[in-house]
Amino acid sequence: MIKLQNIQKVYRTDTIETLALNAINLDIAKGEFLSIMGPSGCGKSTLLNIMGLLDMPSKGSINIADQTTHSLNDKQLAKFRNQKLGFIFQSYHLIGDLQVLDNVELPLLYRDTTAKERRRLATEALEKVGLSNRLKHFPKQLSGGQRQRVAIARAIVGNPEIILADEPTGNLDSAMGNEIMDILLQLNRNEGTTIVMVTHDESMAQKTHRLVRLFDGSQVQ
Amino acid sequence: MLKNYFKIALAVLKRRKFFTFISLFGISFTLTVLMVLTAFIDKVGNSNYPDKKRDRSLYILNMEMTGSKNGAMTKGPHSFYFLDHYAKSLKTPEKVAISSMFDFSSAYVNNKKVPINLKFTNADYWEVLDYDFLEGKPFSKQQVDNAEKVAVISEDTKKAYFGDALSVVGKYIEADNIKYRVSGVVKNVPITQMMMYGDMYLPYTVSKNDYKKDQGFNGNFSGILLAKSANDLPKMQKEYTNMVSRIKIPDKEFDHLYSFADSYFTSLIRVILGDGPNSGVSKLVIGLSIFVFLFMLLPTINLVNINITRIMERSSEIGVRKAFGASSQTLVYQFIVENIILTLLGGIIGVVLSVIVMQIINNSGLIANLNLSLNYVVLFCSLLACLVFGLLSGVYPAWRMSRLNVVNALKAQ
Numbered sequence: 001m002i003k004l005q006n007i008q009k010v011y012r013t014d015t016i017e018t019l020a021l022n023a024i025n026l027d028i029a030k031g032e033f034l035s036i037m038g039p040s041g042c043g044k045s046t047l048l049n050i051m052g053l054l055d056m057p058s059k060g061s062i063n064i065a066d067q068t069t070h071s072l073n074d075k076q077l078a079k080f081r082n083q084k085l086g087f088i089f090q091s092y093h094l095i096g097d098l099q100v101l102d103n104v105e106l107p108l109l110y111r112d113t114t115a116k117e118r119r120r121l122a123t124e125a126l127e128k129v130g131l132s133n134r135l136k137h138f139p140k141q142l143s144g145g146q147r148q149r150v151a152i153a154r155a156i157v158g159n160p161e162i163i164l165a166d167e168p169t170g171n172l173d174s175a176m177g178n179e180i181m182d183i184l185l186q187l188n189r190n191e192g193t194t195i196v197m198v199t200h201d202e203s204m205a206q207k208t209h210r211l212v213r214l215f216d217g218s219q220v221q
Numbered sequence: 222m223l224k225n226y227f228k229i230a231l232a233v234l235k236r237r238k239f240f241t242f243i244s245l246f247g248i249s250f251t252l253t254v255l256m257v258l259t260a261f262i263d264k265v266g267n268s269n270y271p272d273k274k275r276d277r278s279l280y281i282l283n284m285e286m287t288g289s290k291n292g293a294m295t296k297g298p299h300s301f302y303f304l305d306h307y308a309k310s311l312k313t314p315e316k317v318a319i320s321s322m323f324d325f326s327s328a329y330v331n332n333k334k335v336p337i338n339l340k341f342t343n344a345d346y347w348e349v350l351d352y353d354f355l356e357g358k359p360f361s362k363q364q365v366d367n368a369e370k371v372a373v374i375s376e377d378t379k380k381a382y383f384g385d386a387l388s389v390v391g392k393y394i395e396a397d398n399i400k401y402r403v404s405g406v407v408k409n410v411p412i413t414q415m416m417m418y419g420d421m422y423l424p425y426t427v428s429k430n431d432y433k434k435d436q437g438f439n440g441n442f443s444g445i446l447l448a449k450s451a452n453d454l455p456k457m458q459k460e461y462t463n464m465v466s467r468i469k470i471p472d473k474e475f476d477h478l479y480s481f482a483d484s485y486f487t488s489l490i491r492v493i494l495g496d497g498p499n500s501g502v503s504k505l506v507i508g509l510s511i512f513v514f515l516f517m518l519l520p521t522i523n524l525v526n527i528n529i530t531r532i533m534e535r536s537s538e539i540g541v542r543k544a545f546g547a548s549s550q551t552l553v554y555q556f557i558v559e560n561i562i563l564t565l566l567g568g569i570i571g572v573v574l575s576v577i578v579m580q581i582i583n584n585s586g587l588i589a590n591l592n593l594s595l596n597y598v599v600l601f602c603s604l605l606a607c608l609v610f611g612l613l614s615g616v617y618p619a620w621r622m623s624r625l626n627v628v629n630a631l632k633a634q
């Protein structure tokens with residue numbers, strides 16, 4: 001489903017060059033739930049961003065869902081992300097000015113869907129994460145766990161094949177973290193969604209199919 | 222999609238109230254000034270009471286005489302003699318209206334001074350112009366020739382002098398210690414109609430100056446040439462120009478005479494900006510364009526700055542939108558739409574403010590008989606200005622924002 005070949009990422013300033021990722025090769029199968037672990041600054045998020053086409057590698061090639069991505073322009077990349085990928089962030093990144101339902105509808109705004117259809121799909125996604133009674137709330141009226149569930153609903157509303165989650169339980173206590181993890185596991189099991197999750201939490205990582213460890217930008221496991 | 226943008230735009234406006242106030246104040250204030258100015262120009266340029274035959278009239282307002290050897294120059298209205306002798310000799314005009322610029326005078330009612338602006342006219346004046354007579358009629362040629370002391374007064378003068386009297390025709394009104402019999406009462410003319418404004422219209426023959434005898438070219442009069450049809454205007458203008466070129470200047474100090482029969486608008490511009498043969502219209506157009514440009518540029522720059530700050534505050538939202546499928550182009554579109562919503566809101570406030578300001582100006586009596594109003598031309602100009610504002614102040618910030626790197630945008634919350 002996701003194939004990374006010899007990925008390298010270098011950050012350059014006028015005086016310094018930092019190697020964030022070095023020679024990463026990764027093959028993630030369809031329906032797999034993979035977690036990435038490693039100390040802070042080892043390149044986990046950078047790798048996830050590259051998989052999500054939010055950042056470009058300095059070297060190497062990416063193939064997602066049988067599509068080589070390096071030749072896509074801004075518009076094509078946007079469309080590709082919209083249809084194939086869903087994102088979950090540690091700090092939720094919900095739009096504070098919009099109600100829960102509007103936040104969840106967001107990915108559908110960039111597709112040819114009617115307002116009625118968007119509303120239906122967003123309501124369904126919120127039902128899946130158990131928040132059908134919070135449609136008209138604003139993000140600041142919700143707890144951390146609820147916000148992350150809204151973020152999950154937003155990630156799945158467009159029915160993407162891949163979900164990329166960057167420390168989705170990082171800001172939550174263990175009970176709430178477990179709730180979120182259960183939702184992701186269910187999603188993977190029931191819908192067959194491929195999930196790649198960056199985490200610091202060993203116990204969460206253990207629940208996934210495979211664990212990849214990074215250290216100083218290189219893959220060590 | 223638009224509904225979503227609208228929701229966001231309103232939420233953002235509510236979020237930073239001070240920024241919103243500054244933005245809206247900038248837009249609405251600029252628009253108010255532009256709209257009041259447009260309404261004023263529109264009133265002066267297009268208002269046609271009592272000048273309803275403007276499409277077949279040419280106006281002779283100011284003349285200029287220069288002496289190339291001694292650098293002498295004189296500029297101002299024409300003498301009665303000049304207009305009566307030369308302009309009336311033309312063949313194309315059907316009628317020639319001659320009238321003086323208004324003279325300040327006063328009348329006394331119950332020992333209270335009533336300021337009155339006197340205007341001296343010939344009899345044709347009443348046929349060239351279409352004053353609305355509320356009662357009575359204008360004075361005739363015969364009355365002018367006989368120097369009868371008759372007057373046409375404005376409705377305001379009637380009220381100030383006679384109070385609530387129903388009919389005043391045949392009654393006497395005294396100005397400068399002379400009694401005039403009222404021949405008619407006309408609807409007020411705003412002072413912006415400089416050539417037609419007056420409180421009391423009198424035959425030129427009753428003036429203390431003996432206009433017939435003074436054969437100088439400078440004086441206090443203006444003329445209106447009325448052609449039979451609009452098609453005759455170029456011919457009439459040419460005839461006037463040819464006639465002027467043949468005139469011998471009696472005063473040896475001067476060797477050039479500039480006098481033009483222009484359209485209404487050009488004649489007004491020539492008074493202010495005219496310079497010898499140049500009417501000053503091009504000067505006005507350039508000057509006005511620079512003024513409007515600078516006037517709009519300052520709030521636009523202000524808005525651009527505020528918009529950049531506002532947009533950069535929303536970098537997390539930009540990152541999320543990009544991650545979930547918005548292209549840079551879509552985001553530019555979104556932010557421009559949001560900005561246009563903001564400027565249209567400012568526009569609505571501007572329109573309301575303009576109506577209030579116009580009411581204040583109209584009621585203050587600052588400019589006699591002026592009645593500014595919001596019309597379609599003014600509304601169209603304002604709407605256009607709003608859109609230009611919205612686009613100018615939204616495009617650059619939107620473009621800058623759309624270039625944001627997603628990862629950096631998401632980090633900067």
